[in-house]
Amino acid sequence: MGFLGTLGSLIMTPLYYAISFVLILWHRLFTLLGLPPDSGAAWALSIIGLTLVIRAALIPLFVRQIKASRNMQLIQPKVKELQKKYGHDRERLAQETMKLYKESGTNPFASCLPILLQMPIFFALFRLLDQAAKNGTAHGVLTEELADSFGNAELFGKVPLSGTFLNADGNVALQVTAAFLVLAMTATTFLTQRQLMSKNMPADALSGPYAQQQKLLLYVLPIVFAVGGIAFPIGVLLYWTTSNLWTMGQQFYVIRNNPAPGTPAFAAKEARDRAKAAKHGHPETPAVEAPGTDPVDPAGPAVDRRPPQRQQPKKQTRSQRKKGAGGQPRPTNRPTNPTDPIEGENA
Template sequence: MTPLYYAISAILVAWHWMFVNILQMDSAGGATWVLSIIGLTLTVRAALIPLFVKQIKSSRNMQLIQPKVKELQKKYGHDRERLAQETMKLYRESGTNPFASCLPILIQMPIFLALFRLLDHHAAKSSGIAFLTDELARSFGEAKLFGTIPITASFLHSGGVLAVQVLAAVLVVAMTATTFTTQRQLMSKNMPPDALSGPYAQQQKLLLYVLPVVFAVGGIAFPIGVLFYWTTSNLWTMGQQFYVIRNNPAPGTAAAKAKEDRDREKALKHGTVVETVVEEPEPERRPQQRQQPKKQSREKRKKTSGPQPAPKPKPEGGTHD
């Protein structure tokens, strides 16, 4: 964890220096250190944007190949080994990494633990580490929000201060709600209907309900400062995902249809597209053809017409009485 201590403490101390020297905030104030934690969160999340883009692409590919995955399950459902081989082959051909969706949270966990350690151990005991000197660690550990809430306290270790438990409970609820909303937003708006019934959908549903419970249970033991970090990170994720779903949704989803409607309305509003009603042409009326008589044989024609009268002989000159 030593390299992480240096990285986290450098960013944290840099934000603290900026708030104290540029904005003239109290060096030992709780608001100064909370804002420094929020600045640390924003810096970390900005650095993770490339991984988030990779996560979005991987999640989209996972959604789009779900029909093919179902076909493989029907074809090789009796052979688990062959099914796994063919599924991995499909992932490689489509450029999909099923574990890419977990990269941002997996990388954040060590950072989260490093910050937890800085607050819970070094700041609480005024023991500096890396760029967090003993003096800064003492200031960090003694900082209080609103003059009564130590940012190193937690719901379980509130020191008998009711305000600590109230603020911790509010932050835990906010952290849980933002986690649930982010996952729910992904499933309801940016997943095609075919992807809502496969194994990938089951995985997403599991995360939808399990992650908030994990954060809610674990959150009561987190220091106030760590709760600010995680809640801010969740808000960033929710906003970032909302932007991506709104502007670059997966094909065949509710978000894609909503974007098409918005683009059409925008085009009509700016006059770039003229909406016209195309009337269907009436069917062409062809002149009725005269019905041709049926062909008849010579004998049948004779029977129909009857015996013809013999022609009268021409007189050979003069007139006869």
């Protein structure tokens, strides 16, 4: 075994144990719920459960990905300024761009972390299923009996989880299922990226190099998955399609509830918040509207449309409070002449 083989074994062996352990736990759960242990349904649902566990563990990385993607969008105007200023000097432009990334706390590679970390897991599951089907080889905590059951499990009694579109051998049910999952994997990949670009990217970020990179990924990634997907086993296609659906739902939640400023999603959230406040009887009126946002005259200047504030009464001194409404002193039983005795007092 060469150096690359040893390195691959060091990386894949821990993944075999982790994946097979989670897979067996889900398989035992579905078996306890009444599914036959050798059925394709039990193992297919176990793969879906494995996917959910992995994606839940990757949530912290997804949060970093969202922050990195948002920072990349927000600094695009500054990146454009650097390109105009140092466009003639690529080395200086690269230095200033990296300096800008460092000052803004942006890591341009953080947005790729979730998908990069999923690739070894993807290949580990691929080999786990492939080796179990072809040789009955047990990896990780799989026993030979479980490996044989996993490798020979069939959905609907006709679609082996280890089967691929290319190696269907005339199995029409396998080809239809594989084609459906490949299309689902491709569509979810495209829609997830499209959702990010159409709703959570400011207008300034749609014309810069970062936007061009996103547009490239928008069309290239689905093609890569569509071409490669016909060689993936059904079990692996289940994993990747489920992972894409998780990403789509997770991204939809983040875009809806915490959108980037200056994006269509941000404007939609503000509209929902205003409608919600009005529904509960607390309409929100901006203190001073920005130029061009006056509902009466959109082209006019900023207008303060707050309701008039009620004037608070001024504080009065003690002598003022003793005076009557007409400004006259209040009547008293004290005599005018200060030397005269007060009524009721002894002389």
